[in-house]
Amino acid sequence: MKLEIKGLTKRFGSFTANDHIDLTVEPGEIHCLLGENGAGKSTLMNMLYGLLDPTEGEIVADGTPVTFATPGEAIDAGIGMVHQHFMLVPVFTVAENVMLGREQTRGAGVLDRRAASRLVRELSDRYGLAVDPDALVEDLPVGVQQRVEILKALANDAKVLILDEPTAVLTPQEIDELMGIMRGLKEQGTSIIFITHKLREVKAIGDRISVIRRGKVVGTAQPSASEAELAELMVGRSVQLTVDKAAPTAGDVVLEARHVSVVDPRGHLVVKDVSFEARGGEVLGIAGVQGNGQTELIKSLLGLVRPDAGQIFVEGRDISRHGPRQSLEEGIGYVPEDRSHDGFVGSFSVRENLVLDLFRNDEFSRGPVLRRDAIEANARHRIEEFDIRTETMETPVASLSGGNQQKVVVAREFSRPLKVLIASQPTRGVDVGSIEFIHKRIVAERDRGTAVIIVSTELDEIYALSDRIAVMYDGRIVGTVDPSIPREEIGLMMAGASTPAAANGGAA
């Protein structure tokens, strides 16, 4: 199917999310849509999929204009979508998820589960997507869940498949597999719209690249374009893709975890006997695919969950039984992975959020009374120092952009004297300009002698910042390696292989 988007525009009030976008997807083409978070890629795709109504413009499929009021109409027209957050019902089986909305029945509305399983099996054979149709989705690893999403679209005879940031949750090996699947689909004539902000991927798979910035298509490029060119097109100015940092001067061990294990509320052992050390003046990167125990490990370091076994020491003192407040007072800074949930109070102003964990200090309060002048002075100072783009210090944090929200969190955590800085996904959903800035500040904090622990699922970020890399898989640290090790090897470790290189790594 040839899909043309002509002058598509979406306005939310005074804000224009998509501004007269023109795009053509040829049959059997992998068309990459490259853009930063918040550039308007998802808005565009949601219009294409019937989830949002366009304000202006039209969609043309094989020469006839079409409108989609609901996703159902888009599906009928042959458009399938794999959402960034999977649209799967966790307590249903694979077959049930695939059949949902297009159920096979034996008449009178009675489900024909056997026919549904058969269809799933057929499709998985035809496209090489191995899935057990009778497995419960919640028991499947994310890579397989994604396959189920693709199968869902294929079961509805999708001729245009939209993949929205499909690689965010995958290991490098799974990304390779996904690309193999995409090539296979392309050979069978399916067009693919591949949305991403990762330059490496568009170069590896794209037939054509459209770059979108602030709601506008700012250019198209060939996959042969260099990463620097693509990045410049995406951000609108030249970008430094690496972080300048001097060699580390590793000091004493500041934080040490010994045999830490954590059981999650569902009763699964999610952190399994993890031991590591973080030294002052050094960045320890914790790499791994999402959901391999990093979140729980970090929470246990901070006292948000109590480890079910093992101890955690800061400068030799056992803090395993501390709550978060005691841990913060111990000198741990924390940039949480989900900032809107754990990092700030959205309806509070920038000024208030900048002292969320500092207001007890004598500097900001006298007894039970807050010292407004000191808090305002602090806000003025931090907003300037961290280049937080906000109208006033009274603006609620929820109305800032993702990058500026993250800067508020970072600014607050960095305004205390720290012994340990724990930053989880510090640049997730943050624009490239802010990424550069946050990375620089993290390196500066390291150079002041703080022990820094970075948790990231983005290998680029791990490589850019780390002086040592610990790789987590299935709740364990499978190895601690030097950043000079090639990506492929780390990729293998992220899938559970423990490599010989792990032996060189030191403190694991």
Add this chain to the structure above:
Amino acid sequence: MTTTTEAPAAAPEPQVRDRADVRRQVRLVITFAVVLAALVAFALLIEDPKFTYLLGEKRTAEFVPKDGNATYISWGAVAIAAAALVLAALDRFPRGWKGALLGVLVGLAFYAGFLMWAYTDQGEGGFQAFIANPIPGTIRIATPLVLGALAGCLCERAGVINIAIEAQFLSGAFFASVFSSVAYSSLVFIPVGLCAAFGLLGGVVAGVLIAAMLGWFALRYHVNQVVLGVVLVAFATGLTSFLLGQIPSEHKETLNDPQVLEKIEIPVLADIPVVGDALFNQTLLVYLMYASVALVSFLLFQTRWGLRVRAVGEHPKAADTVGIKVDRVRWQAVLLGGVFAGLGGAYYTVGSTGAFDREVSAGTGFIALAAVIMGRWHPVGATFAAVFFGFMWNLQNQLSFVQPVPGELLGAAPYLATIIAVAGFVGRVRPPAADGEPYVKG
């Protein structure tokens, strides 16, 4: 590259026991130890092990009291509890349905041991109490509970919390009475035999109307569903009391003197000893209740509609993205729930005693809600939970004649038994993921 990744080389699995698992064992051991101690005490306190029992609910020509000996029953119950305690202490207590079964067995053993103690040593020449068949009374109390719980299952599986079952009971009871009375006194074209059944229709209409109010405010205006449910209960209580007060006494026969459903005996099945008469010589409403359980289970788990209901209750956005109209499916589930809850309400008038009285359902709508949760949002589970509550309630009624049991303890007995039963039903209770959350597109 193949599609699966290798598992890591077998690192020694660290032996960390799940804290929840330890808690489960501790809970089981404590519960069974308490049960065992109580049973031993009951067994030892019996001086004269003679008691009388009755296979029916009342003494009739058919059912004559017989004598029994408590010794074996009491000590058998002790043996069962002891076995369960040993299994739990060794961490060998089974999981899943076997565990549930064993838990129920211990509960029954406790019941038996307790009854033996309660009914023996009644004193010579004093009041003669005999153990009556608990099944008829249980069915009587459980019928509306089961119907209400089915309504709760349907709503909550679709993601709408229904606290208003009690409201549906009350209005269903009231309008069932009114419909039946009017049919008998004024609508001559309705045969007398069908007047009571016509009352059921009134219950259904009222239940669906309350459901429509629930749907209107919850789905259209996204009102907090817990608050909404409580308000609807207050509304229905006030409205039915008001309307009852408005009926002048001279019109009582025409408006609030319903025909009551008559018992229908099912041949053969009704002749099964002990249970037959209780289960299969019942009113139309009770048979409807049996059918409803099967129907709701079938609808929810075997049909296209049920799959969609469960999808909108678990992950409405996922349902929306495959073209399912979330609010429409929720409306259907809520309204269908109203049918069952209205039938449950009708039980309190045309299904049993007759005329409507103020707050005739006495808070049982909330017990039905508890049954939904204890039954883990599954119609069959909720039915078992409702029957269990009915059983305990009935026990409380029967025991109020018996000597050694203080009344205060009796009041607590149903809840005590609930705790014991729940200890066997260990497992995490997980409601539908989107329960109570309005779906907003975008």
